[in-house]
Amino acid sequence: xxxxxxxxxxxxxxxxxxxxxxxxxxxxxxxxxxxxxxxxxxxxxxxxxxxxxxxxxxxxxxxxxxxxxxxxxxxxxxxxxxxxxxxxxxxxxxxxxxxxxxxxxxxxxxxxxx
Amino acid sequence: xxxxxxxxxxxxxxxxxxxxxxxxxxxxxxxxxxxxxxxxxxxxxxxxxxxxxxxxxxxxxxxxxxxxxxxxxxxxxxxxxxxxxxxxxxxxxxxxxxxxxxxxxxxxxxxxxxxxxxxxxxxxxxxxxxxxxxxxxxxxxxxxxxxxxxxxxxxxxxxxxxxxxxxxxxxxxxxxxxxxxxxxxxxxxxxxxxxxxxxxxxxxxxxxxxxxxxxxxxxxxxxxxxxxxxxxxxxxxxxxxxxxxxxxxxxxxxxxxxxxxxxxxxxxxxxxxxxxxxxxxxxxxxxxxxxxxxxxxxxxxxxxxxxxxxxxxxxxxxxxxxxxxxxxxxxxxxxxxxxxxxxxxxxxxxxxxxxxxxxxxxxxxxxxxxxxxxxxxxxxxxxxxxxxxxxxxxxxxxxxxxxxxxxxxxxxxxxxxxxxxxxxxxxxxxxxxxxxxxxxxxxxxxxxxxxxxxxxxxxxxxxxxxxxxxxxxxxxxxxxxxxxxxxxxxxxxxxxxxxxxxxxxxxxxxxxxxxxxxxxxxxxxxxxxxxxxx
Amino acid sequence: xxxxxxxxxxxxxxxxxxxxxxxxxxxxxxxxxxxxxxxxxxxxxxxxxxxxxxxxxxxxxxxxxxxxxxxxxxxxxxxxxxxxxxxxxxxxxxxxxxxxxxxxxxxxxxxxxxxxxx
Numbered sequence: 095x096x097x098x099x100x101x102x103x104x105x106x107x108x109x110x111x112x113x114x115x116x117x118x119x120x121x122x123x124x125x126x127x128x129x130x131x132x133x134x135x136x137x138x139x140x141x142x143x144x145x146x147x148x149x150x151x152x153x154x155x156x157x158x159x160x161x162x163x164x165x166x167x168x169x170x171x172x173x174x175x176x177x178x179x180x181x182x183x184x185x186x187x188x189x190x191x192x193x194x195x196x197x198x199x200x201x202x203x204x205x206x207x208x
Numbered sequence: 209x210x211x212x213x214x215x216x217x218x219x220x221x222x223x224x225x226x227x228x229x230x231x232x233x234x235x236x237x238x239x240x241x242x243x244x245x246x247x248x249x250x251x252x253x254x255x256x257x258x259x260x261x262x263x264x265x266x267x268x269x270x271x272x273x274x275x276x277x278x279x280x281x282x283x284x285x286x287x288x289x290x291x292x293x294x295x296x297x298x299x300x301x302x303x304x305x306x307x308x309x310x311x312x313x314x315x316x317x318x319x320x321x322x323x324x325x326x327x328x329x330x331x332x333x334x335x336x337x338x339x340x341x342x343x344x345x346x347x348x349x350x351x352x353x354x355x356x357x358x359x360x361x362x363x364x365x366x367x368x369x370x371x372x373x374x375x376x377x378x379x380x381x382x383x384x385x386x387x388x389x390x391x392x393x394x395x396x397x398x399x400x401x402x403x404x405x406x407x408x409x410x411x412x413x414x415x416x417x418x419x420x421x422x423x424x425x426x427x428x429x430x431x432x433x434x435x436x437x438x439x440x441x442x443x444x445x446x447x448x449x450x451x452x453x454x455x456x457x458x459x460x461x462x463x464x465x466x467x468x469x470x471x472x473x474x475x476x477x478x479x480x481x482x483x484x485x486x487x488x489x490x491x492x493x494x495x496x497x498x499x500x501x502x503x504x505x506x507x508x509x510x511x512x513x514x515x516x517x518x519x520x521x522x523x524x525x526x527x528x529x530x531x532x533x534x535x536x537x538x539x540x541x542x543x544x545x546x547x548x549x550x551x552x553x554x555x556x557x558x559x560x561x562x563x564x565x566x567x568x569x570x571x572x573x574x575x576x577x578x579x580x581x582x583x584x585x586x587x588x589x590x591x592x593x594x595x596x597x598x599x600x601x602x603x604x605x606x607x608x609x610x611x612x613x614x615x616x617x618x619x620x621x622x623x624x625x626x627x628x629x630x631x632x633x634x635x636x637x638x639x640x641x642x643x644x645x646x647x648x649x650x651x652x653x654x655x656x657x658x659x660x661x662x663x664x665x666x667x668x669x670x671x672x673x674x675x676x677x678x679x680x681x682x683x684x685x686x687x688x689x690x691x692x693x694x695x696x697x698x699x700x701x702x703x704x705x706x707x708x709x710x711x712x713x714x715x716x717x718x719x720x721x722x723x724x725x726x727x728x729x730x731x732x733x734x735x736x737x738x739x740x741x742x
Numbered sequence: 743x744x745x746x747x748x749x750x751x752x753x754x755x756x757x758x759x760x761x762x763x764x765x766x767x768x769x770x771x772x773x774x775x776x777x778x779x780x781x782x783x784x785x786x787x788x789x790x791x792x793x794x795x796x797x798x799x800x801x802x803x804x805x806x807x808x809x810x811x812x813x814x815x816x817x818x819x820x821x822x823x824x825x826x827x828x829x830x831x832x833x834x835x836x837x838x839x840x841x842x843x844x845x846x847x848x849x850x851x852x853x854x855x856x857x858x859x860x
Contacts, residue, residue, distance in 0.1 A: 713762070
């Protein structure tokens with residue numbers, strides 16, 4: 095049971111993130127929601143890599159322990175880097191939006207007219 | 209001769225690497241001279257295109273050939289372990305999509321020369337533009353799931369920044385924000401599905417996954433998430449709403465590449481359905497009396513339902529819309545509906561023993577329509593951009609009588625109009641004819657709705673043609689001139705290809721579309737070639 | 743490689759065929775017939791008379807800019823009769839990013855129910 099807790103945390107993070115994206119009106123809260131989803135997915139990748147009693151995957155002399163899988167760690171690092179880029183882009187767009195509309199309420203920015 | 213062989217051998221890497229390196233060289237080159245930068249960017253794109261053509265020639269020479277390219281280790285480090293590497297693989301479908309991307313990229317950079325001339329920050333524009341092209345090629349050519357995700361994100365970051373390029377308009381920024389939220393969410397869910405598959409099979413390579421896949425409950429979840437995520441990026445109703453915002457607000461040259469990116473996402477969905485799950489698609493899911501419900505049937509009916517919704521809502525919204533580019537964007541949504549209609553119809557029949565011919569024909573029509581749609585919709589967006597360039601108007605209500613001043617643009621619009629609404633002898637007719645006939649054999653109602661919506665699509669563009677180009681010469685457009693030559697050249701390239709495909713459809717189907725369809729349906733060949741070929 | 747015959751081949755669909763060249767020939771013949779019929783029409787048409795003036799049910803001709811039918815008026819009747827449908831569609835396209843994601847989650851849910859339950 096104790097090893098299922100990370101998976102429960104993954105589901106919780108993704109669901110909370112989705113809740114924030116769908117029901118929050120403040121643009122920054124929407125961005126926070128996306129970050130939460132991303133963290134959930136990253137946690138999922140890390141959890142997949144872990145084996146009970148494993149050590150960090152660094153080869154050393156005279157050592158024969160189980161190692162955790164290195165590939166998901168590499169994937170997670172890449173995913174974090176991409177996530178930072180997306181986050182920075184979204185926040186900079188929000189700054190521009192605030193300059194134009196003087197509000198961060200998604201409903202007030204409104205739809206395309208014409 | 210030897211160097212050409214070398215280039216072909218390394219071409220999958222070069223096709224992605226050259227635009228990527230070019231992107232980061234662009235700011236340096238633009239320090240020297242603006243004109244030099246434009247020439248440099250066009251040179252980069254043309255060079256990439258030449259490599260794509262060389263690779264295409266190589267692929268089409270041998271039937272069913274798959275070109276694999278390995279980044280990283282060839283063999284596992286430990287006995288029985290796994291090789292740490294990323295695979296690029298190119299088969300008929302990949303090269304088909306790469307050819308589409310090539311045409312769009314060439315037209316896009318040539319068009320940008322005059323269209324973006326009056327803007328500032330062009331070094332950043334061209335950097336992002338090349339990044340977007342590199343990401344698109346990467347999505348198309350990669351054979352690795354995680355790599356696919358990375359390129360998906362590269363493309364969406366670059367295109368988001370370009371959609372919001374005209375930052376003096378609040379709505380453009382809003383469209384960019386919506387696009388990045390939608391694509392980030394979609395891509396994260398795709399990554400989640402990839403993680404599920406990785407957790408089960410300990411592999412990221414598509415071919416290895418395809419050979420191992422079992423269709424357990426977790427695989428079902430992964431399939432659902434993959435298809436939904438990629439369908440959102442492809443703009444399928446009801447997840448299409450970001451598309452008119454983004455297409456409508458981006459500069460026309462960017463919209464052209466965005467069309468290609470959308471098609472690349474659709475390609476991703478096709479790859480996932482047919483190659484990754486291809487071996488398990490005929491799995492029986494449930495038995496009700498004598499009728500066994502197969503997975504391909506359920507999936508096919510679901511996709512057909514979404515397709516009908518997509519066609520219908522796309523067309524109806526286009527009919528109402530009065531903003532030129534938003535209207536074309538809704539028409540593009542409807543066109544995507546035709547492709548997935550054919551794909552859904554193919555899914556229901558292509559695996560059965562007695563009706564496989566219909567399925568193959570439908571698939572042929574769907575894949576052929578990907579090419580035609582990219583060209584037709586691309587041309588229409590370029591015309592919309594040209595009209596914006598000449599008049600600075602986006603609303604159709606303000607336009608009128610432009611045919612008197614802009615002769616060539618009018619002719620190009622007429623070609624695009626006929627092609628997109630499936631009128632003979634343009635290319636759209638050939639692929640739509642195949643789609644109508646094959647869906648008629650699946651269910652007549654499907655083709656009736658498809659034809660009806662095609663007529664409505666014609667009505668949409670007749671409205672545009674009437675209100676923008678025909679009518680009396682309006683006094684405020686007295687000084688409007690024909691657009692610069694580079695924009696005409698870009699539109700001319702696409703229009704020529706449209707007419708060529710329209711006049712010789714069978715040749716295109718035989719030489720380009722048929723290998724793509726074979727690559728899609730024959731997934732055991734894919735698995736054995738990619739795994740065994742290294 | 744590509745041969746000359748490839749340019750002339752017919753695209754065979756399952757039950758029909760499509761060849762642009764045959765289509766072109768038929769269209770040409772049809773246009774020829776139309777031209778011949780047109781040539782047999784009346785020739786009493788006089789230039790610079792009342793016959794060439796614009797006739798708008800007896801109403802006076804307006805300024806040129808006002809004569810042009812605007813885009814939003816072209817399918818006015820269609821829009822009016824399908825108002826119920828368009829009102830629904832309008833409501834669907836809120837232009838709010840949260841709703842876009844909501845639709846994604848709904849489709850995800852429906853698809854999951856279809857695949858998971860059946």
